[in-house]
Amino acid sequence: MTMNRAILLLASASVLAMATPAHAQTPPPTSASGDAAPVPQSLPAANSPQGGAPNSTHIDTSAEGLEDIVVTAQRVSESAQRAPIAISVIKPEDLVQQAVTRPEDLSRVVPALVAASTGGSYTTFVVRGVGNTTVNAYSDPAVAFNYDGVYIGRPSSTSGSFYDLQRVEVLKGPQGTLYGRNATGGAINVIPNRPQLDTLSADGTVSYGNYNTVNAQAAVNLPISTSGAFRLAGNYASHDPFYNDGTNDQHEYGARAQVYAELTPTLNTRISADYAHQGGAKLFATYVGTATPIFGRTGFSGYSYSPTNYAPGEGIFSPKSQAYLASHYIAQAGRAGEVVQGQPYNNNDFWGILSETNWQVGPGTLTVVPAYRESRLDNLITPGMNGAGTHEKDRQFSGEVRYAGKTGPLDFVVGGYYFGEHIRSNTYFSQFVLVPYQNFTTTTDSYAGFGKLTWHATSKLSLTAAGRYTQDKKRFDGTSDTYILFCGNPASFPPNQCPTVPFIPLVPDAASLRAFYAARGVPVTNVPLFALPPAFGGSQTAPFVLNAKTAINSGLTNSKFTYRLGAEYAFSNTSMAYVSYETGYHAGGFAFAQGLESYKPETIAAWTIGSKNRFFNNTVQFNIEGFYWKYRNQQFSTFGYDLGNPPTTVFLTRNVGKSTIYGVDADAQFLVTRNTLLSGSVQYVHTNYDSFQYDVPNQGAPPPTTCGAQAGNSVINGVTEAVYHIDCSGQPAVNTPEWSFNVNGQQTIPLGDYKIVLQAGTRYRGRAQEDPSYSSYIYAKAGTTSNASITFGPTDERWFVTGFVNNLEDFRRVFGVSQVAASGIYIGSYEAPRTYGVRVGARFR
Incomplete structure (x- = not known):
């Protein structure tokens, strides 16, 4: 879809809405994300589809009590305390205080969320043990990211939106009814401030540290x-870089422009356009240790692990790290001496435009939201390899039509949704002894119809039924041209020695690689030379490069009906309980693996019971929720054989099993005095893989894993291949600590027309497995990160000055651990160090 076509569609939708006749004067209708038109009004009744709040979502429920927050997670405006769902709401001041400028920063303020950068522009999200670590362009995220009411299809396109926000909502659990694309883990809703009528204002903040x-x-x-x-x-x-090798720096900027018009008392429209640029060398990593196989008289007897004991900021490009890598013998190449050649960079651009039209008609509001988004990626990452380069253009168009209202004792939402995506990508992954050059296009067409009905059976009891039918049609067309370096027969023992053979060079295309080895007399062949008789040029010792080509031209269609059944009971105006059963679905996708080009959708079923309460004249809040999830057909990515002839070792995604997840989530606030606020949240989550099995190639010693590893054979296209059958059943989910909690305190000290605000908080996360092979060597240690600040300014908050420090302990937790197969080295990333500085802000009204 061209840009002109996208703009034409947006304009057509707005003109169509403007041409609709107006009805009698009513309250302003609800916006695309459920927010009301941006004019001052009172807090609506719960589940009101046509009420709403102005841009400020903090509404005092009592002159002396805790403030309330309006959310739109159920596509209607309602108090967060009256929404019968699992949701965490992050206020804009918390985003500023915690320096949330990237998607991965959200994990600092939501215990249930684990968000991590995987290099380039990519971010992965895990909620309560459900998520995915595959961020390539031919798989969908398991946690949906929605920006300004629009689903963002690529995890590479979630940056550049964390400014001038009303709030961020994190929904925990499957989103199988109301949202743009179904997701098994949850949803993140980033909601910007809207234009306000009759208001001339300006505000800003700047910090330096x-x-x-x-x-x-x-x-x-x-x-x-x-x-x-x-x-x-x-x-x-x-x-500047957080690592001593010049990586983990940041350079990002963006802008958003919106125009809003209230055409009649019952009709309004808004057009929004935004742009963001991401630069810097975002990737950052550290060598954490090496697992070396031990062989005795009877053969393999285990692994010896040698930690590097490097400081968290010791980047892989430092002289110490390059020497460490060069010292490792790589058996497949028959030599040592490799160093990382690539220098990571980002040069990524993102932009989008949306139109949102709301028309109050009959008992409800009709909302029409067409949107177009585009991203252009140019980046290089080096996670345990010479370099992985990406040149990619992503385009998506979505359209949603929704009618929400109330009639008698019934609240209703009904709508339809379309999502179309087109991606063209050129990528390569240069890995010392292996490099695939991939060129592909992939398209998605997703259609859905959805509805939700809430019956207020009595003044206290409400029953809800919601459902969504989704059909996803996908197409994948591409080629992978893979080159693998060998020092003679890789099965020889002891291994061959090739002290002068050059490692796979960092070059951007196959023609350059072929020319590189031709100039050095190393043959490139699609049949292993060691398999040929000597009379035909075969050799058991001379180096060669094996070339394997894969062409994938495949399509798939997935469809699923997902639903939610719920009940809520109000004990009083400030206390309620709820229970629900909900199903979720995450579409299948593709892999560059001959004969294994696609994999099935994964599904989840979630039982939830909870209660939300305010006590003691609205000064104490206590919410608690229990959850029990069954997760099936989990999508898991690992190395394995494809079904080619001959089979080739590839990185692919497969459905590997199922798991059970359960736990408790609780949060509390206590307004001790009108100037003293204490708050906290805690999550306990137990995860267990009931079934988790897959195969990996048998390349000698079994993989370094605490899972069961049994040598065996797999017959692929009539060819018997040696594999290890891996069984990780009984293991917990990765990136999921069993215990995590936040504790925060705020004290306001009045000084006449001025005030001082003292804030402090800490976040604890328990030990968590970070290596998906479940090695016993690498894990994230338990620990806390604490923050503190002091703010001075006038009581009318026209300006302020804040001194702050984040991560007082300088605790840098490891994440994203993986093993570099060729060398046996484990590589991981560490969180940000202690930061401190001064922040100033002002506003004009």
């Missing part, structure tokens, strides 16, 4: 007339 950290954002709201407004906002975020 160690590592030359600069975070700045600003917004201006301009009334156009009594029925129109314009809002412009922008941000800039940068810091």
Whole structure:
């Protein structure tokens, strides 16, 4: 879809809505994400589809009590305390205080969420043990990311949106009814401030800290007339490298422009456009140790693990790290001496435009939201390899039509949704002794119809039924041209020696690689030379490069009906309980694996019971929820054989098993005095893989895993291949600590027309397995990270000055651990170090 076509569709939808006749004057209708038109009004009744809040989502429920927050997670405006769902809400001041500028920063403020950067522009999300670590362009995320009411299809396109926000909502559990694309793990809703009528305002904040950290954002709201407004906002975020090799720096900026018009008392429309650029060398990693196989008289007897004991900021490009890598003997190449050649970089651009039209008609509001988004990726990452380069263009168009309202004792939402995506990508993964060059296009067409009905059976009891039918049609067409370096027969023992053979070079295409080896007299062949008789040029010792080509031209269609059944009971105006059963679905996808080109969808069933309460004149809040999930056909990525002839070792995604997840999530707030607030949240989650089995190639010693590893054979296209059958049943989910909690305190000290605000908090996360092979060597240690700040300013908050420090303990938790197969080295990343600085802000009304 061209940009012109996208703009035409947006304009057509708005003109169509404008041409609709108006009805009698009613309250302003609900926006695309459920928010009301941006005009001041009172807090609506729970589940009201046409009420809403102004841009500020913090509404005092009592002059002396805890504030309330309006959310739209169920596509209607309602108090977070009256929404019968598992949700965490992050206020804009918390985003600023915690320096949330990237998607992975969200994990600092939501215990149930684990978000991590995987290099380039990619971020992975895991909620309560459900998520995915595959971020290639031919798989979908298991946790949906929605920006301004629009589903973002690529995990590479979630950056550049964390400024001038109303709030961020994190929904925990399957989202199988109301959202754009179904997701098994949850959803993240990033909701910007909207233009406000009759308001001339400007605000901004800027901070400076160690590592030359600069975070700045600003917004201006301009009334156009009594029925129109314009809002412009922008941000800039940068810091020097956190690692000593010049990696883990940041250089990002973006802008968002919106225009809003209230065409009649019952009809409004909004158009929003945004742009973001991501630069810097975001990738960062450290060598954490090596697992070396031990062979005795009877053969393999186990592994010896040698930690590097490197500091968390010791990057892989430092002289120490390069020497460490060069010292490792790589048996497949018959030599040592390799170093990382590539230098990571980002040069990624993202932009989008949406139109949102709301028309109050009959008992409800009709909402029409067409949107177009595009990203252009140019980056290089080096996670345990010479370099992985990506040149990619992603385009998506989505359209949603939704009608929400209330009639008698019934609240209803009904709608339809379309999502179309087209991706063209050129990538390569240069891995010392192996490199695939991949060129592909992939398309997705997803259609859905959904509805939700809530019956208020009595003044206290409400029953809900919701459902969604989704059909996903996908197409994948591409080629993978793979080259594998061998020092003679890889099965020889002892291994062959090739002290001068060059490792796979960092070159961007296959022609350059072939020319490189031709100039050095190393043959490239699609049949292993050691398998040929000597009379035909075969050799058991001379180096060669094996070339395997894979062409995938495949399509798949998945469809699923998902649903939710729920009940809620209000004990009083401030206490309620709820129970629900919900199903979720995550579409299948593709892999560059001959004969294993696609994999099935994964599904989840979730039981939830919870209670939300306010006590003691609205000064104490206590919410608690229990959950029990059954997760099936989990999608898991690992190395294995494809079904080619001959079979080739590839990185592929397969359905490997099922798991059981259960736990308790609780949060509390205590307004001790009108100037003293204490809050905290805790999550306990137990995860267990009931069945988790897959095969990996048998390349000698079994893999370093605490899972069961049994040598065996697999017959692939009539060819018997040696494999290890891996059984990780009984293991917990990766990236999921059993215990995690946050504790925070805030004290306000009045000083006449001024005030001082003291804030402090800590976050604890328990030990968690980070290596998906479940090695006993590498895990994330339990620990806390604490933050503190002191703010001074006038009581009307026209300006403020804040001094802050984050991660007081300088505790840098490891994440994203994996083993580099060729060398046996484990590589991992560490979280940000201690940061501190000064933040100033001002606003004009």
